[in-house]
Amino acid sequence: MKIKQNSVDISKYTTSVTWSGSSEQVSRELSFNIANNPTDSAFKSPTLVLGDIISFYEGKRLFVGIVTGRSKSTELGDVTVDSKDFMHYLIRDKYTGTFKNTNAEKITDKICKYFGIKTKKITQTKIHIKKLLADSEEAYNVIVKAYNKASIKGNKYYMPIMEGTKLSVVEKWQPSGVVLEVGNIENAEYNENSDEMVNQVAIYNEKGKKIGIIKNNQSINKYGLYQETYTKEKGVNAKKAAEKLYKGTTKEATITALGDIRAIAGRSIKIKNKATGLSGTYYITSDSHTFENGIHKMQLNIEFKKTRESI
Structure with a gap:
């Protein structure tokens, strides 16, 4: 195991490391403790500040990100350092715009160029998206919404990930x-x-008029009503697309x-x-x-x- 602060190896000062992530809001995080002993003049632990670049290796590089937080509970206590990979910028950055007659990969490329983020491997869906609106929305969410549209049409699952300093969108699971x-x-x-059950889906046209509804009566009778909505898209079987929103x-x-x-x-x-x-x-x-x-x-x-x- 190795941890670098910028380009300096600080592994010998670390007492524990936690490397974690989620399949939603997928900025991976690295938290570690740095030994601290200010009463011993011979002991010189590194000083980490917000914005430092952190790299973590376990056989190969698993993480690169920046320090986003640090804390110390007592004078002699270890210093806890929190860092996040570069995906957290897309989660924090807001975007407003309208995308028409495009696809998820082109939307992703446009957003990354707008925010100056390099890309590595953007999965090509080639699935048409007639329209996607973003109104002061997290850039990450816009990318996920675009790929969710492709997912419903193509029956595949996708997720953005960071590979070093570059964004990739890969097939999930x-x-x-x-x-x-x-x-x-x-x-x-x-x-x-x-908690995430959906047993009824109301179908709307582009003008916001309800044009249909599908329901799972057996589920509704047993658990109560949990409704989702779906807006009909050109060239897509609305009923089949809505059925994919069912969740048990x-x-x-x-x-x-x-x-x-x-x-x-x-x-x-x-x-x-x-x-x-x-x-x-x-x-x-x-x-x-x-x-x-x-x-x-x-x-x-x-x-x-x-x-x-x-x-």
């Missing part, structure tokens, strides 16, 4: 290659909720296991563990990897079904 079995799972907790109960689990850097949010994993009742392919919605005293552990929140990011 690709296999991580990680298989969790009895020997590497320490704990597993399971829950089910209806959300089944989730939290797994604590020995760490594997491939297991990150937006990817899928395989679990083979009858003791937990989990067996099959699952989708990582958030991850938190800790590195301390030479031990790497991870906590993963997983879902049982693929989902799109809600904006």
Whole structure:
């Protein structure tokens, strides 16, 4: 494990590291503690300031970002440093504009050029978007909304990620290659909720007039009404597109296991563990990897079904 402040290796001063991310608002974060002992004149710990560039390596570079926060609880306590990758600029920056007769990849290119962000691999959907409006909206959200439109039409899932200082948009839920079995799972907790349920979709035309409605009566009778709306698009079967907005109960689990850097949010994993009742392919919605005293552990929140990011 290695951490660099700008270009200087400060690994020997770090006491613990947490590297984490989510499949929604996907700016990955790195938090670490720096040993501090102001009473010992021979001990010179590094001073980190807001805006410093932080790089994190575990065999290969996993993270590059900037320091966004630092704190110290007591005079002799360690200094906690928080950093975020460069995606957080797109999450913070606001954009206003109208996109017509275009596609998600062109919208992404335009936004990145506007904010001076370089791109690496922007997945090509070639799916037509007639119109997309952004009114003082986070640039990140505009990109996600564009790819969600492509996702509904093309039945694929996408997510923006940062690769170093460059933005990529990749297909979501690709296999991580990680298989969790009895020997590497320490704990597993399971829950089910209806927080994101959709069992009725009202369909509108471009003028805002309701032209149809689809519903799951069985779900409505059991759980109550949870409605989403869909605006009809040219060349798209409105009923089929609206049906893709249906969501049932959300089944989730939290797994604590020995760490594997491939297991990150937006990817899928395989679990083979009858003791937990989990067996099959699952989708990582958030991850938190800790590195301390030479031990790497991870906590993963997983879902049982693929989902799109809600904006």
